[in-house]
Amino acid sequence: MPELPEVEVVRRGLQQWVSGRTIANVDVRHPRAVRRHEAGADDFVRRLAGHRFRCASRRGKYLWLPLAGEDTAVVAHLGMSGQLVLLPSDAPDGPHLRVRMTFDDGGRELRFVDQRTFGGLALAELVPDEAAGHLPAPVRHIARDPLDPAFDDDEFVGRVRARESALKRILLDQTVASGIGNIYADEALWRTRLHGSRVGRTLTRPQVRDLLASVREVMGEALEQGGTSFDSLYVNVNGESGYFERSLHAYGREGEPCDRCGTPIRRVAFMNRSSYFCPRCQRGARGKPSARR
DNA sequence: CATAGATCCTGTATGC
DNA sequence: TGCATACAGGATCTAT
Numbered sequence: 001m002p003e004l005p006e007v008e009v010v011r012r013g014l015q016q017w018v019s020g021r022t023i024a025n026v027d028v029r030h031p032r033a034v035r036r037h038e039a040g041a042d043d044f045v046r047r048l049a050g051h052r053f054r055c056a057s058r059r060g061k062y063l064w065l066p067l068a069g070e071d072t073a074v075v076a077h078l079g080m081s082g083q084l085v086l087l088p089s090d091a092p093d094g095p096h097l098r099v100r101m102t103f104d105d106g107g108r109e110l111r112f113v114d115q116r117t118f119g120g121l122a123l124a125e126l127v128p129d130e131a132a133g134h135l136p137a138p139v140r141h142i143a144r145d146p147l148d149p150a151f152d153d154d155e156f157v158g159r160v161r162a163r164e165s166a167l168k169r170i171l172l173d174q175t176v177a178s179g180i181g182n183i184y185a186d187e188a189l190w191r192t193r194l195h196g197s198r199v200g201r202t203l204t205r206p207q208v209r210d211l212l213a214s215v216r217e218v219m220g221e222a223l224e225q226g227g228t229s230f231d232s233l234y235v236n237v238n239g240e241s242g243y244f245e246r247s248l249h250a251y252g253r254e255g256e257p258c259d260r261c262g263t264p265i266r267r268v269a270f271m272n273r274s275s276y277f278c279p280r281c282q283r284g285a286r287g288k289p290s291a292r293r
Numbered sequence: 294c295a296t297a298g299a300t301c302c303t304g305t306a307t308g309c
Numbered sequence: 310t311g312c313a314t315a316c317a318g319g320a321t322c323t324a325t
Contacts (some may be wrong), residue, residue: 117302118302
């Protein structure tokens with residue numbers, strides 16, 4: 001469940017159902033799922049057994065579970081198709097089960113399920129971070145996400161306007177602001193009436209501020225509805241899907257009328273993926289800036 | 294240095 | 310029916 005709202009839904013589930021529990025056994029069913037754990041799958045398994053999870057944290061699309069009494073955390077990234085689900089031990093494995101963790105209380109076990117194996121788990125060091133307290137080493141390279149209270153709006157505006165590349169590319173760059181993916185980038189651009197091919201450098205400060213407000217708005221609304229799900233690939237820790245798909249205005253709506261002006265939504269290939277936009281509301285780099293008055 | 298493109302993987306949907 | 314192709318919500322490595 002890749003973007004911020006979906007990952008936050010998972011974090012909340014982990015916070016409720018996994019924090020405070022002590023790991024009994026870890027079973028790595030596919031080595032690729034722990035490829036980011038440099039010391040290998042055996043080391044990953046050995047170092048987790050007997051340790052207790054303190055809580056569940058998140059920045060952008062990264063999740064981590066700090067271990068009690070240690071300066072380490074299990075870092076998880078769901079990639080394109082990863083799921084963290086809680087299931088009874090006797091539930092069938094399913095074809096994409098990658099890692100299984102049991103707990104000493106005998107309750108539901110935690111499973112990492114990932115069809116495409118772009119996601120993964122690793123045990124990483126928690127290192128001091130001047131602003132955030134502690135952060136896992138693999139998370140330090142990304143920026144704060146827009147829902148982080150300490151997110152620096154001015155810095156974001158400055159960085160967007162310093163870029164020579166397309167606005168959508170900037171939104172997807174996790175080192176500028178983390179947590180935004182293909183869906184919410186398109187949705188925020190639609191809400192702000194900006195075209196993703198606009199060059200960052202050409203935007204006014206108020207335009208970038210509006211865009212940031214739209215990002216927060218759409219992510220907040222999605223979170224309230226449990227995230228966006230098109231199919232069973234994107235579920236919370238209890239295997240349930242969110243409802244935000246119903247509220248999408250642009251993403252996945254090629255040919256359908258724009259909810260503002262009725263013009264059919266267009267889809268174009270961009271950065272090896274799809275971008276959806278309203279060709280009337282969101283004027284492109286070739287046309288006049290839409291917010292000009 | 295900033296930026297653009299290729300690549301990792303498995304499954305589903307679509308067209309011939 | 311079989312087969313080929315396009316596409317899927319992401320991040321990272323490589324080349325320019």
